[in-house]
Amino acid sequence: MRSSSKWLALVAFSLATLVIGLDMTVLAVALPTLARVLDATQSDLQWFSAAFSLTLAGGMLPASLIGDRLGPKKTLMAALLIFGGCAIWSACVGGPGQLILARALMGLAAALIVVITLGMIPVLFAPDERGKALAVMMGATFVGMPVGPVVGGWILEHFWWGWVFLMNVPVALVALVLVLVLVPEPERTAPREPVDLIGLVLGVGGLATVTYGLIEAGSAGWNSSSVRGWIVGGLIALVLMIGWETHMAATGQAPLVPPMLFRVPGFGPGTLIPWIGQLALVGLVFTLPTFLQAVHHVDAMGSGERMIPLIFGFIVAAGCADRLARHLGPRAVATTGYLIMGAGTILGARMTADSSDLFLAMWLSVTGFGLGLGLITAASVAVRNVPAERANHASAVFQALQKTGGPLGAAILGSVLSQVYQRHLHLPVGLPADVGATVRSGVFQGLAVADRLPAIGQTVQDSFVAGMHALMWVSVGIALAAAVASLALLPRDATQALGYDAHLDPGPPVSDEQALARTDR
Numbered sequence: 471m472r473s474s475s476k477w478l479a480l481v482a483f484s485l486a487t488l489v490i491g492l493d494m495t496v497l498a499v500a501l502p503t504l505a506r507v508l509d510a511t512q513s514d515l516q517w518f519s520a521a522f523s524l525t526l527a528g529g530m531l532p533a534s535l536i537g538d539r540l541g542p543k544k545t546l547m548a549a550l551l552i553f554g555g556c557a558i559w560s561a562c563v564g565g566p567g568q569l570i571l572a573r574a575l576m577g578l579a580a581a582l583i584v585v586i587t588l589g590m591i592p593v594l595f596a597p598d599e600r601g602k603a604l605a606v607m608m609g610a611t612f613v614g615m616p617v618g619p620v621v622g623g624w625i626l627e628h629f630w631w632g633w634v635f636l637m638n639v640p641v642a643l644v645a646l647v648l649v650l651v652l653v654p655e656p657e658r659t660a661p662r663e664p665v666d667l668i669g670l671v672l673g674v675g676g677l678a679t680v681t682y683g684l685i686e687a688g689s690a691g692w693n694s695s696s697v698r699g700w701i702v703g704g705l706i707a708l709v710l711m712i713g714w715e716t717h718m719a720a721t722g723q724a725p726l727v728p729p730m731l732f733r734v735p736g737f738g739p740g741t742l743i744p745w746i747g748q749l750a751l752v753g754l755v756f757t758l759p760t761f762l763q764a765v766h767h768v769d770a771m772g773s774g775e776r777m778i779p780l781i782f783g784f785i786v787a788a789g790c791a792d793r794l795a796r797h798l799g800p801r802a803v804a805t806t807g808y809l810i811m812g813a814g815t816i817l818g819a820r821m822t823a824d825s826s827d828l829f830l831a832m833w834l835s836v837t838g839f840g841l842g843l844g845l846i847t848a849a850s851v852a853v854r855n856v857p858a859e860r861a862n863h864a865s866a867v868f869q870a871l872q873k874t875g876g877p878l879g880a881a882i883l884g885s886v887l888s889q890v891y892q893r894h895l896h897l898p899v900g901l902p903a904d905v906g907a908t909v910r911s912g913v914f915q916g917l918a919v920a921d922r923l924p925a926i927g928q929t930v931q932d933s934f935v936a937g938m939h940a941l942m943w944v945s946v947g948i949a950l951a952a953a954v955a956s957l958a959l960l961p962r963d964a965t966q967a968l969g970y971d972a973h974l975d976p977g978p979p980v981s982d983e984q985a986l987a988r989t990d991r
Contacts, residue, residue, distance in 0.1 A: 476594045482648030483587035484610035489641045490580045495618030500634045514566035521570045522577040527873045528678035529581025534866035543655040549582035554642035561632030589865035592856045601792035601850035609788040623771025669726035672711035679704030684877035739959035740852025741868045744845045745875045750948040752879030764913045779831040780838040787842025801960040807843025808953035812946045819942035891937035
């Protein structure tokens with residue numbers, strides 16, 4: 471494949487992942503409107519998001535299987551068609567149940583998209599190009615997060631609500647055409663392996679169950695017995711899956727997740743470290759818009775606009791992370807990146823109701839730059855040495871872990887925010903119990919009560935700011951943990967990360983046997 475064509479193909483992959491990022495964040499802006507036009511309950515609104523998250527997490531491992539059976543190109547095209555079709559359906563639904571089903575199918579399509587696009591990088595790009603390719607694709611994913619509220623808010627202000635879903639359609643169609651024209655269908659060099667049904671059931675069930683438990687923890691709290699039951703049950707299923715996959719490999723059978731993946735140089739650490747760093751990111755992405763709307767009194771579109779410096783910092787890092795890693799080594803770059811992220815978040819912990827937009831832009835830029843250096847460098851180590859024939863398996867494992875990071879981070883950091891918020895509330899004596907319970911349930915509920923009882927407005931805002939500060943400090947700790955993991959686990963120099971001698975041409979992607987031989991040495 472010509473060099474120019476594969477980079478154009480990467481544009482198609484980036485558009486495909488961008489549309490997922492847009493869809494996941496724009497929904498948050500549209501929830502109040504959907505509650506009104508669809509007569510949706512609070513439970514319905516939660517399931518609009520949860521249905522997508524559950525099928526996205528549960529669909530990762532089957533996505534690698536489907537990609538191997540149908541071929542990556544056909545699978546990706548089918549996924550884009552399903553995603554675009556469900557976006558049209560979402561705009562035309564007659565009730566909450568239909569939208570929940572449409573969102574669930576979109577989650578499955580999204581799982582196929584993210585697994586196949588990441589899995590194509592080892593197929594199309596030589597080891598020395600994979601870091602740059604990954605930076606482009608991850609940058610597109612990241613851009614969708616804050617852009618979604620900006621675009622969604624503008625659409626809801628000026629157009630019919632259905633366009634928040636329909637805006638995904640042209641992007642998906644452009645990506646589909648680019649995939650059709652530019653992306654080759656890799657030739658199979660090995661016979662199809664039998665389906666590992668037991669591993670599939672345990673993996674899908676475990677991922678979906680853990681994700682559901684984490685979603686429930688965000689609303690019911692960690693003390694809920696049902697939350698603990700879902701999470702523990704899911705973890706047990708995943709542990710059983712690991713044991714089963716090890717048995718399958720030991721007896722010469724074809725496991726769903728080949729254990730040899732974790733013997734490929736850099737794959738394990740490069741998968742784990744971005745997951746750790748992502749936990750800290752969740753606190754910023756989901757808390758700052760609430761702070762801006764509840765304390766700074768900006769609308770959803772305005773809060774999205776103020777998150778743009780975070781993207782700017784990330785994109786700057788994406789442009790230089792691979793080059794820096796070659797000169798300084800992945801260990802130094804990723805460790806420094808997460809330390810920079812921690813420093814930026816420390817500045818964020820000084821945010822108050824009186825903080826200026828300039829101060830917000832400054833520390834968000836620093837944080838985004840540090841996150842980009844750490845996340846892209848570590849993730850690049852994960853994909854550098856993956857054999858092309860195992861690319862879909864590796865992508866599924868990588869993405870499956872990353873997709874649990876969002877719900878886990880939201881549950882942990884949301885719990886910190888909620889507890890500190892409630893502890894700092896100073897409500898007037900004699901306030902009716904039901905009114906007090908409403909105020910304690912969240913900042914927006916508290917501000918709604920403050921419209922009738924202005925005396926509590928200040929304590930509601932101050933308590934939320936205190937909770938946000940606590941959340942930020944926990945995020946600092948998570949960023950430091952990612953820095954320590956990078957220092958301990960990532961390779962020191964670029965040639966060690968790449969898996970070939972610096973004076974040699976990198977050549978084609980390494981085979982399973984070559985990767986294992988390097989590990990044994």
